[in-house]
Amino acid sequence: MSLYCLPLIRGRLPGLRPSEQKVARFIMGNPEDVVNMSSVELGSAAGVSESTVIKCSQRLGFEGFVQLKLALARDLAVAPTTAFGEVEQGDAPDIVIQKIFNANSAALSDTSKVLDPEQLGEAAALVSQARSVSLFGMGASGIVALDAKQKLIRIGVLAECELDPHLQLTRVSLLGPTDVVVGISYSGETIDTLEVLRLAKEVGARTICITNHPGSSAAQRSDVVLVASAAESSLRGGALASRIAQLSVVDCLFVLVAISRYEDAMTCLVKTKRAVAARKGGS
Known part of the structure; x- marks a missing residue:
């Protein structure tokens, strides 16, 4: 289990019961206060019982509230001290x-x-050995899927990305056991991405998802789960921080795939760089 409290809470929040979400949201909003609270005090502040605080701690993966506080204190010890929080109208x-x-x-x-090295390594192995890799995402996650495609094709991976939901399903319907499908969704509950992962399972393709929520429906439908962690507010609703996190996960995956097929990857990089060099201008 991750020793990092705040990223873990953020990722598992949607899977908690409503009363437990009250506890989790209070912790995320008031971490400095919570480290000095008892379970009774936290329950009172969050408007729930002490037993709910303890159950919430356990559902997050801790033995109890004391262990959660210790992990929270470690988070705060390395937290930045400059301006933070949601962007406000008068900023x-x-x-x-x-x-x-x-x-x-x-x-x-x-x-x-929170990104699991074993899961990342497994994802890289699947991509490296696949006949083809199909990448899907909606909205801002679709931009990340396009970025992954352009990286992978440069090292010789047969990668495709479809942003239209009908084309996504059409493409997946023609895949098989030697193909890999990558679904990208911040919430892990985007309907179109879930449909892609469902169909991929039906046709026997291997599935990978990149999501902020390891307990989400997308994670449950995937063979490999790569977890990103980022909070989005109302004025950052365009997936600013989450897009940065997802792109970094893609970067890690790309580098591991390139390492696993190093000679071929380097040859392909030279060829693809040469192919577009004349269009970039300059020397």
Whole structure:
């Protein structure tokens, strides 16, 4: 289990019961206060019983509330002290810069803590050995899927990306056991991405998902789950921090695939770089 409290809570929040979500949200909103609270005090502050606090701690993977507080204290020991939190209407440009960059930095740091190296290695092995790799995502996650495609094709991986839901299902229906499908969804509950993963299972393709929520429906429908961690607010609803986190997961996957097929990857990189060099101008 991850020793990092806040990224873990953020990822598992949707899978908690409503009363437990009250506890989790209070912890995320008031971490400095919670480390000095008893389970009774936290329950009172969150509007739930002490037993709910303990059950919430256990459902998050801790033995109890004391262990959760210890992990939370470790998080706070390395937390940034500059401007943070949601961007607000009256924020000046310098504060917006601090908040956005700190949010993105936190997303990268949190993702490095929750991304499972074994799952990442398994995903890289699947992609490296696949006949083809099909990448899917909707909205901002679709942009990440396109980025993954352009990286993989440069090292000789037969990668495709469809953003239209009908074309996604059409493509997946023609796949088989030697193909890999990658679904990208922040929530893990995007209907179109879930349909792609469902159909991929039906045709026997191997499935990978990149999501913020390891207990989500997308994670349950995937052979390999790569977890990113980023919080989004109302003014960052365009998936700013989560997109940065997802892109970094893609970067890790790409590098591991390139390493696993190093000679071929380097040859392909030279060829693809040469193919577009004349169109870039300059020397």
